[in-house]
Amino acid sequence: MAQIICENLTLGYDGKTILSGLNLSIEKGDYLCIVGDNGSGKTTFMKTLLGLLTPVSGKIITCDGLESVQIGYLPQQTQIQRDFPASVYEIVLSGCLNKARGLFYSKDLRQRAYDNMRKVAIGELAKKSYRQLSGGQQQRVLLARALCAADKMLLLDEPASGLDPAAAQEMYSVISSLNKDSMTIIMITHDMAAVKKYATHVLHIGSDVFFGEKAEYISKYGIQGEGL
Amino acid sequence: MIDKLVYYFQFPFVIYAIIVGVLISLCSSLFGVTLVLRRFSFIGDGLSHVAFLGVAVAAVLNITDNMLIVMPVTVVCAVLVLCAGQNSKIKGDASMAVLSVGALAIGYLILNIFSPSANVSGDVCGTLFGSVSILTLKGYEVFLCVVVSAVVVLLFLMFYNRIFSVTFDEDFARATGVHAGVYNIVMAVVIAVIIVLGMKLVGSLLISALIIFPALSAMRLFNSYRSVTMFSAAFSVVCSITGIIAALLTGAPVGSAVVAADIVGFAVCAAGGAIAKRI
Numbered sequence: 001m002a003q004i005i006c007e008n009l010t011l012g013y014d015g016k017t018i019l020s021g022l023n024l025s026i027e028k029g030d031y032l033c034i035v036g037d038n039g040s041g042k043t044t045f046m047k048t049l050l051g052l053l054t055p056v057s058g059k060i061i062t063c064d065g066l067e068s069v070q071i072g073y074l075p076q077q078t079q080i081q082r083d084f085p086a087s088v089y090e091i092v093l094s095g096c097l098n099k100a101r102g103l104f105y106s107k108d109l110r111q112r113a114y115d116n117m118r119k120v121a122i123g124e125l126a127k128k129s130y131r132q133l134s135g136g137q138q139q140r141v142l143l144a145r146a147l148c149a150a151d152k153m154l155l156l157d158e159p160a161s162g163l164d165p166a167a168a169q170e171m172y173s174v175i176s177s178l179n180k181d182s183m184t185i186i187m188i189t190h191d192m193a194a195v196k197k198y199a200t201h202v203l204h205i206g207s208d209v210f211f212g213e214k215a216e217y218i219s220k221y222g223i224q225g226e227g228l
Numbered sequence: 229m230i231d232k233l234v235y236y237f238q239f240p241f242v243i244y245a246i247i248v249g250v251l252i253s254l255c256s257s258l259f260g261v262t263l264v265l266r267r268f269s270f271i272g273d274g275l276s277h278v279a280f281l282g283v284a285v286a287a288v289l290n291i292t293d294n295m296l297i298v299m300p301v302t303v304v305c306a307v308l309v310l311c312a313g314q315n316s317k318i319k320g321d322a323s324m325a326v327l328s329v330g331a332l333a334i335g336y337l338i339l340n341i342f343s344p345s346a347n348v349s350g351d352v353c354g355t356l357f358g359s360v361s362i363l364t365l366k367g368y369e370v371f372l373c374v375v376v377s378a379v380v381v382l383l384f385l386m387f388y389n390r391i392f393s394v395t396f397d398e399d400f401a402r403a404t405g406v407h408a409g410v411y412n413i414v415m416a417v418v419i420a421v422i423i424v425l426g427m428k429l430v431g432s433l434l435i436s437a438l439i440i441f442p443a444l445s446a447m448r449l450f451n452s453y454r455s456v457t458m459f460s461a462a463f464s465v466v467c468s469i470t471g472i473i474a475a476l477l478t479g480a481p482v483g484s485a486v487v488a489a490d491i492v493g494f495a496v497c498a499a500g501g502a503i504a505k506r507i
Binding site: 047050051052067068069071072073075078080081084085086087090091093094095097098100103104105127129131132145146149155 | 265266267386387389390392393396397399400401402403404405406446447450451452453454456
């Protein structure tokens with residue numbers, strides 16, 4: 001059953017239209033990769049899905065009981081975050097906020113934070129300061145935070161950017177194992193090898209817009225993805 | 229010197245000044261951490277100029293309790309700036325600068341043209357630098373300050389986790405279903421209240437020092453949000469008490485003495501941080 005349906009969606013911000021006439025539906029357990037040139041509107045699309053930007057026109061319909069408190073998000077890092085004085089544990093735990101019933105985190109949620117830190121292999125960094133970590137470690141902290149927030153769906157904006165190849169592979173395999181546990185994945189990436197290996201569906205944004213299954217995408221564009 | 233201090237502490241106005249100083253510096257440092265981290269340091273400055281405009285208007289209208297005007301005006305401006313600031317045509321820092329200089333100029337202008345008082349420059353100086361007002365506090369003003377500070381600290385403790393989340397990554401918080409907008413408004417209101425209270429201690433030109441120095445100093449030495457917050461609160465309280473006592477002993481103006489104590493504290497922390505990095 002579809003979790004998100006976009007009908008004739010037109011995207012943009014600050015009154016500028018970037019992309020129009022987008023139709024697609026995302027099913028539970030899909031692994032959707034969003035590809036396309038820089039500035040083509042990939043991040044804008046993701047932020048619109050998340051409700052951070054309002055669509056210029058068209059509709060985003062969420063179904064199958066999907067709520068924003070069940071969605072995890074791994075944004076691109078901001079400049080503010082790089083030297084933010086906070087411990088890894090504090091940041092990961094903040095991902096549980098949408099599940100906190102009272103004003104403070106329950107024991108279960110604190111356990112959830114520790115579990116997710118272990119899942120992305122940063123368990124031993126819990127007390128370390130975020131600003132003293134390497135780029136790859138910081139990215140994993142943000143992934144662990146996203147996992148704390150996610151129950152059904154995970155949106156990732158270039159999760160492997162700034163990672164060395166080995167760290168990127170590890171990142172992808174963590175994401176893939178989540179997908180096997182029926183988590184829906186929506187990921188922006190430039191890494192065609194990852195698209196080939198993991199995606200079930202591809203959304204190509206650019207001068208021509210494509211949405212469909214991976215096999216269809218590969219047969220239509222070739223894996224180098226002409227014009228990418 | 230000790231004798232002199234003991235003698236001073238017999239006067240209620242000295243005790244009042246210390247109580248109010250501690251409370252204001254505590255509140256401003258708690259919220260200062262998030263303002264500094266969100267790159268909003270200058271908001272304290274801008275809002276305090278708006279508050280100055282409020283004081284001027286109240287003086288011209290002959291309203292004795294100027295809080296009635298100053299507080300709502302500042303709160304409204306804070307909400308506008310913090311909540312709408314990111315989306316407006318004039319970007320954050322520029323819009324703040326416009327508001328800040330504009331309010332200062334208009335405030336001084338109307339005070340000069342319309343003021344019923346004979347000593348305009350004395351009034352202006354007092355409002356800008358808080359030179360005497362902290363030593364002329366009345367009982368009910370202290371009471372008001374205690375109540376408001378208690379509410380501010382309570383709000384901070386209650387929303388500590390939310391404040392952290394929105395400060396670190398507002399987009400993430402909103403995307404995952406946290407009502408960041410509400411907390412932004414609460415924070416804007418609280419910050420405006422702190423600034424209006426803080427004007428009593430250090431005056432409107434110097435209030436942003438109370439917001440910025442404790443946070444910056446703590447960030448030099450500590451690495452987790454919790455420890456930064458706790459240290460900046462302690463730092464701010466200690467500097468304020470030191471500043472007030474120094475001012476009493478030397479007859480210097482309280483506001484600038486407090487800020488000077490903050491500067492010295494910051495220098496010590498910066499040096500400490502640099503040494504800790506070397507080791």
